[in-house]
Amino acid sequence: MDLVQLQRQFVDYRTSLYHEGFLDEQFTQLQELQDENNPDFVVEVVSLFFEDSERLLNELARALEQQSIDYKRIDAHVHQLKGSSSSIGAQRVQKVCIAFRNYCEEQNVEGCLKCLQQVRHEYSLVKTKLESLFQVRLPCRREIFFLSKMVLP
Amino acid sequence: MVMAASETKFHVLAVDDTLIDRKLIEKLLKTSSYQVTAVDSGTKALEFLGLNNNDHHDVEVNLIITDYCMPGMTGYDLLRKIKESSSFKDIPVVIMSSDNIPSRINRCLEDGAEEFFLKPVQLSDVNKLRPHLMKRRTQTNVNKRKAMDEIVSPDRTRARYNELEVK
Numbered sequence: 001m002d003l004v005q006l007q008r009q010f011v012d013y014r015t016s017l018y019h020e021g022f023l024d025e026q027f028t029q030l031q032e033l034q035d036e037n038n039p040d041f042v043v044e045v046v047s048l049f050f051e052d053s054e055r056l057l058n059e060l061a062r063a064l065e066q067q068s069i070d071y072k073r074i075d076a077h078v079h080q081l082k083g084s085s086s087s088i089g090a091q092r093v094q095k096v097c098i099a100f101r102n103y104c105e106e107q108n109v110e111g112c113l114k115c116l117q118q119v120r121h122e123y124s125l126v127k128t129k130l131e132s133l134f135q136v137r138l139p140c141r142r143e144i145f146f147l148s149k150m151v152l153p
Numbered sequence: 154m155v156m157a158a159s160e161t162k163f164h165v166l167a168v169d170d171t172l173i174d175r176k177l178i179e180k181l182l183k184t185s186s187y188q189v190t191a192v193d194s195g196t197k198a199l200e201f202l203g204l205n206n207n208d209h210h211d212v213e214v215n216l217i218i219t220d221y222c223m224p225g226m227t228g229y230d231l232l233r234k235i236k237e238s239s240s241f242k243d244i245p246v247v248i249m250s251s252d253n254i255p256s257r258i259n260r261c262l263e264d265g266a267e268e269f270f271l272k273p274v275q276l277s278d279v280n281k282l283r284p285h286l287m288k289r290r291t292q293t294n295v296n297k298r299k300a301m302d303e304i305v306s307p308d309r310t311r312a313r314y315n316e317l318e319v320k
Contacts, residue, residue, distance in 0.1 A: 083251045
């Protein structure tokens with residue numbers, strides 16, 4: 001597959017992620033911030049998001065298993081997850097977090113457990129998609145830079 | 154030795170307990186040609202400024218941008234501490250928050266914050282910082298120039314000063 005085809009594939013895939021609501025405008029902002037001084041900026045930020053999210057999801061699962069549930073603690077974790085997902089533009093994850101926080105406020109354990117399942121699901125979806133997106137690129141740094149600079153059609 | 158103000162980059166101190174947001178704000182600020190120091194707590198911010206110890210750091214910070222929700226010292230607490238300090242009260246402070254709570258926003262602005270940005274912070278938000286920084290720098294230069302004039306020719310009349318003043 002040549003460069004033009006790969007570029008096309010990258011753009012098409014990325015566009016579909018926007019259309020399906022997996023990513024929003026904030027992801028575009030991240031790409032626009034990437035430059036020659038920081039050619040791996042987007043990948044670095046996304047990796048931080050993955051690490052952070054996995055830690056938070058584990059904390060949430062543990063917190064919801066407790067005999068006496070600490071809703072303040074759960075809310076704090078969800079607040080963090082909402083923040084980091086919004087910072088990278090992971091829109092669907094962010095939306096579930098909003099619902100999750102409402103259930104925390106109501107101290108509704110069923111609602112919280114349902115949201116945990118949903119947020120896990122949305123997280124794993126966006127993770128898979130972002131990993132695929134970053135694989136649709138050439139190994140050379142310069143090409144990655146040019147690919148990521150491509151503006152949405 | 155006084156450096157020509159126009160040659161030095163503005164130095165912004167960024168405060169946020171979340172690594173992702175720290176990385177983001179740092180990039181946004183660097184992209185806008187600011188020199189950046191990023192710390193993860195209000196306490197560290199005060200230490201950096203030299204507020205907590207007598208061993209004063211000779212560091213010049215032109216603006217502080219801080220997250221609101223932080224464990225221990227919130228961004229609001231930090232704002233108050235800065236504004237209550239005789240050495241640092243004139244440093245402009247900007248607050249960021251992921252929660253859109255009008256009462257929170259108003260309280261911060263009333264208590265001295267120059268701006269309140271909703272997260273995720275954009276480049277267009279960072280562009281709003283420049284006027285606050287330029288205003289301080291221009292004011293400092295006007296004051297310096299006036300002071301210099303007075304030293305050089307103390308017997309000049311008021312009318313002459315007005316001709317020299319920057320409009």
